[in-house]
Amino acid sequence: MSPRVETVRAAFRAECARLAEILAGLDEADLDRPTGCPPWTVRELIAHVRTGVGRVTDMLAAPAPPTAEVDAAAYFGAAKFTPEVDAARIAGGRRDARQVDLDALPADLERVWRAADAAVAAAPPERVVRTRHGDAMRLVEFLRTRVVEVGVHGLDLAAALDRRPWLTAPAAEVIADLLTGGxxxxxxxxxxxxxxxxxxxxxxxxxxxxxxxxxxxxxxxxxxxx
Incomplete structure (x- = not known):
């Protein structure tokens, strides 16, 4: 595995593990709080993040496209998120949240992120995956988007829970590098x-x-x- 993949993978592991620790201390009242990502509650935003983490495993189980077409920054391009796509995203988070069992929440996230991490470890460094938007991108680039999702939404969750941000240093480095283009x-x-x-x-x-x-x-x- 190339050093760059390993760096992003380490950030993914660190941020997911930290979020799982936070979830272990939440109660039902915490989960029902509103967030800065309306109309989601904390419960719904967590469900959205958990689904996003699980996409890694699903994509690696699918056939690999021949060549990459977009990078992590292009994945987050505003043109991708039409009103229809955004509505489906919001509805999906709410649907997934209805299946959240508070007691199982930390263990479930732990299981999902560790499965994703194992799938990344077993994949070739130059593996290409297809995103839910239909674009082909290198695995390391898609993994960068997962670090952004877990890290930035972690900031949203911290704000909703009235807690200090828990963003880990490895994740902050990966996200900042993407935002600044180096x-x-x-x-x-x-x-x-x-x-x-x-x-x-x-x-x-x-x-x-x-x-x-x-x-x-x-x-x-x-x-x-x-």
Whole structure:
């Protein structure tokens, strides 16, 4: 396995394991809280994340497309998330949430992410998968999208639960690299990785000066749909 795949895989493992730890401490009242991803509750957002993690295993069980067509940034392109796709995504999260058993929630996420991790470990480094949008992309690129989903939605869950963000350092590095396209953050912004991620994913407001700096730096604006 190439070093880059291993780096992204380590971030995926770290962030999923951290989320499973958090879930073990939740109660029914926590699960019914609203989130900043309306109309989802905490329960529904967790179900959405769990489904997104499980996509890795499902895709690797399917035939491999011959060549990759998109990267992780293109996967999050706004054009992918039409009103119809977004409505189906929201309905899917709500449907999956109805099947959530609080007592089994941490173990279920643990099972799903470990199965995904094992499937990645067994796959060739250059393996290509097909996304739910029908695009072909390299496995490492799709795994980057899973780190973004678990990490950024983890910020949403932390906010809904009135907790400090638990974003892990390996995941923050992978997400920040995707958001900046590998470019350095303008020195004048004085942002750490958590601030960068919150600001450029709409989890914290940008000032006019900050937006101008970001636009000039050529950072990528992602649309989220899982």
């Amino acid at each position: 470019r350095a953050v303008p020195a004048g912004l004085r942002w750490d990785r958590l601030t960068l991620i919150r600001k450029t994913t709409g989890r914290a407001a940008l000032t006019g000066v900050e937006r101008a700096e970001i636009d000039a730096a050529g950072f990528r604006w992602l649309a989220f749909g899982g």
